[in-house]
Amino acid sequence: MAFILEDEFGDIIAKARRGLGLTVGQVATESGIEAKDISQMENYTKKPSRDEVDKIASTLQLDSNKLNAIATESWSPKATETKYDPSLEVITITAKVGGYPVHAYLLICTKTREAAVIDTAANPQTIIDRIDKININPKLILLTHAHGDHANGLQDLEDALNCPTWIHANEPKPRSQNDLQLLRHGDIISVGNLKIKTLDTPGHTPGGCSFYARSTVIVGDALFAGSVGNASISYEKLLSSVQENLLSLPKHTVLFPGHGPATTVEEEINHNPFF
Template identity: 30%
Template sequence: MEIKSFALGPLQTNCFVLAGDAQAVAVDPGGDPAPVLAYLKGKGLTLTHILNTHLHFDHTYGNKALAEATGAPILHGVDDAYLLETELGLGRMFGLPPVDPYEAQTVEPGQAVFAGFDCTVLATPGHSKGSLTFYFPEARAAFVGDLIFFRSIGRTDFEGGDLDELKRSVTSRIFTLPPETLLLSGHGPETTVGDEMNHNPFFAGF
């Protein structure tokens, strides 16, 4: 098992690939997926799913190209579907280009299997209404999108954001995971559940 990261797109969004012996899953392709496709080809991997932690434009720029190149379905949280009709989901914000339209499916919180790995899909709203965290216990890793970062949290001033809800998502869904669990965020370096419980200033005294 291997987790590979790629900083893609105009905001250098972290795209992650979780790979097994023959299959892989990609999380948040936020730009041209050429490096991801080269990695998959070099490893002889079949991409089974493209997972979006949320549907903000900087996490979806590469959705269409990666799906077309691999045939993998794109999955996202049901409560983020409305973003596909807004500038926040379609791009064009901050003078950035639009997102190429893509076909996607919703995934419900609960148990799933992606690329042969068991996954717990967690509803973690706060940064967006439909933000999801994909927790892979075998990998001891959770892909959290923009929910929580190294020593910080995601912004909540966009439409659908809610600071109190974000904090509840972190304390009830993320901080209940094993402390050694890697937290792989949409931007910045990786961290762990234990480190953020002890050192994240937004949860001082937790």
């Protein structure tokens, strides 16, 4: 099986360690594993034994069975086999920023062909080219957060699509052609027959948010399959908002992250070691 996750074992333990405010030395003392071995695991130059996975998981408050499945590359999500609501179409547009893939999304009402563009992938022309090739009518731009790989090129996208942009009220504001429209948790925006609900998922950024329509959520960098985004603002808020606002949704709900493969609520409940 090709290993396709955005985050591997090393990323996950480094994120959990930083999130808890621990040094490598502190994890070593607590877990009984040598610091140099932990550093090598974080840098992917050492594969952990099952015993090491258990000790690290216990120290970092991660689920050891779920963490072990990722360490041994024996799980990846099967979201592509999940059928989502036929009233909605999701198109993933992947571009590269600094060599790393990032996803923007088109959320399309299949009845009216009206669409929301979610994030810029810092490649507005790639998005414009895709829209030109399909029969849709983009009505607005939504930003999950303001990091450059998700929001750069916004002005060019606004120019080309002649659309307003919506972003969470707590998020730093990228340059825009118009006054940005501000969102808060629970706000609903209509696109065709779709009602797109804003869900707070802060912690990676101050006003990071997710967009929920029918059985689909675009989650930005709040959650990756089997992992979470970097908790640059608050690890506690990131984990609690993902738990409360994403993992509480119906199990078949498909989650589309800003990086890596799509997943589902059920896959994440069963396999994400942070929860």
